[in-house]
Amino acid sequence: MNYTKIIDISWPISPEMTAYKDKNIVFFNRTKTFDHDHVREALVTIGTHSGTHIDAPAHFLATGATIDQQPLAPLVGLCRVLDLTHCIEKITTQDLVLHDIKPGERILCKTRNSDVEPTACFNPAFVFIDKTASEYLASCKILAVGIDYLGVERGQPNHETHIVLLGAGIAVIEGLRLAAVQPGAYDLICLPLLMNGLDGAPARAILLQR
Amino acid sequence: MNYTKIIDISWPISPEMTAYKDKNIVFFNRTKTFDHDHVREALVTIGTHSGTHIDAPAHFLATGATIDQQPLAPLVGLCRVLDLTHCIEKITTQDLVLHDIKPGERILCKTRNSDVEPTACFNPAFVFIDKTASEYLASCKILAVGIDYLGVERGQPNHETHIVLLGAGIAVIEGLRLAAVQPGAYDLICLPLLMNGLDGAPARAILLQR
Numbered sequence: 458m459n460y461t462k463i464i465d466i467s468w469p470i471s472p473e474m475t476a477y478k479d480k481n482i483v484f485f486n487r488t489k490t491f492d493h494d495h496v497r498e499a500l501v502t503i504g505t506h507s508g509t510h511i512d513a514p515a516h517f518l519a520t521g522a523t524i525d526q527q528p529l530a531p532l533v534g535l536c537r538v539l540d541l542t543h544c545i546e547k548i549t550t551q552d553l554v555l556h557d558i559k560p561g562e563r564i565l566c567k568t569r570n571s572d573v574e575p576t577a578c579f580n581p582a583f584v585f586i587d588k589t590a591s592e593y594l595a596s597c598k599i600l601a602v603g604i605d606y607l608g609v610e611r612g613q614p615n616h617e618t619h620i621v622l623l624g625a626g627i628a629v630i631e632g633l634r635l636a637a638v639q640p641g642a643y644d645l646i647c648l649p650l651l652m653n654g655l656d657g658a659p660a661r662a663i664l665l666q667r
Numbered sequence: 668m669n670y671t672k673i674i675d676i677s678w679p680i681s682p683e684m685t686a687y688k689d690k691n692i693v694f695f696n697r698t699k700t701f702d703h704d705h706v707r708e709a710l711v712t713i714g715t716h717s718g719t720h721i722d723a724p725a726h727f728l729a730t731g732a733t734i735d736q737q738p739l740a741p742l743v744g745l746c747r748v749l750d751l752t753h754c755i756e757k758i759t760t761q762d763l764v765l766h767d768i769k770p771g772e773r774i775l776c777k778t779r780n781s782d783v784e785p786t787a788c789f790n791p792a793f794v795f796i797d798k799t800a801s802e803y804l805a806s807c808k809i810l811a812v813g814i815d816y817l818g819v820e821r822g823q824p825n826h827e828t829h830i831v832l833l834g835a836g837i838a839v840i841e842g843l844r845l846a847a848v849q850p851g852a853y854d855l856i857c858l859p860l861l862m863n864g865l866d867g868a869p870a871r872a873i874l875l876q877r
Contacts, residue, residue, distance in 0.1 A: 497866035648871035656707035661858035
């Protein structure tokens with residue numbers, strides 16, 4: 458595997474990390490400490506949608522696959538980071554058509570969402586992918602789409618963006634951190650924990666610079 | 668990134684998964700269900716050393732680095748899976764010298780540990796890396812070592828194997844599943860969750876076949 462640099466695009470996990478609608482559900486319990494036990498161990502409580510994570514189809518589809526059934530090939534390979542920092546409210550089809558997206562691409566959307574600290578309060582006005590843009594991405598037959606906030610959508614009552622993307626078999630990566638990443642081509646590796654039967658899982662995501 | 672196949676070498680995570688000394692600490696709490704909420708979500712409790720995971724130096728070293736400080740380069744790149752299935756009790760220096768291990772290698776030890784089901788009872792007689800072998804690996808200046816059970820050692824009162832490996836700056840990968848893997852060369856990708864300040868973290872690990 459050839460690369461010159463690993464760029465970590467994962468959201469640091471802690472009890473203080475930004476949580477969807479500020480509902481903090483991450484806890485660390487240090488069950489063994491060095492002073493007491495000469496070893497350190499901890500128990501972690503975390504949501505399937507905390508920080509950087511993959512949404513399995515089962516998140517929003519009645520008979521959707523669970524995260525242990527998620528193929529990994531869409532999450533491992535050439536990707537493109539798009540500069541969408543001009544989008545104020547949402548990403549629409551218009552914002553994407555300029556980028557000449559091809560079948561089989563992995564697309565990461567860099568927006569102004571990435572500008573915040575990883576422990577900032579939840580931003581209810583985060584930039585999201587609207588229904589039209591999700592339909593466009595599905596028509597492009599991409600393999601995966603990632604966004605730099607804790608959801609790919611907000612304020613769409615029937616969760617159309619999720620349902621269109623997951624229904625089209627597109628891997629959905631949420632909670633990326635792209636502030637330090639220049640738009641362009643990289644190798645993406647995004648590996649969710651292998652959790653049996655669940656609707657999603659926390660992941661570590663990196664870009665390899667060639 | 669060129670590969671012909673992704674081989675998942677991760678331990679499936681579930682409340683029923685094998686736990687060290689059978690102390691089950693993994694729990695799934697399905698907080699939203701499709702029937703009730705039209706969305707699925709879950710809360711997961713997991714140990715920093717459950718299933719496939721990385722031991723940070725802080726696990727056993729007083730002033731060791733925590734998992735968020737773990738460099739990823741030792742966990743991403745060319746590796747070699749060694750056939751050590753002949754070892755009955757433990758892996759010793761003698762078992763390793765035959766393999767002509769070079770500086771900068773990533774070494775995964777395939778043993779008979781991999782033969783068990785991922786939900787089997789804990790095997791207190793698992794094959795481990797003894798102190799002499801850990802010193803040999805440190806002298807070889809390898810980048811990472813992995814084993815196919817929940818610990819790299821057992822029954823050594825001062826945890827010498829952990830302390831030698833972590834003290835030498837070698838990344839320690841535990842809980843791999845190698846039954847389906849032919850010994851030989853692959854690209855390894857093992858990504859632990861980015862957990863601030865903890866002594867280890869669950870990881871997803873894959874091999875890329877060229």
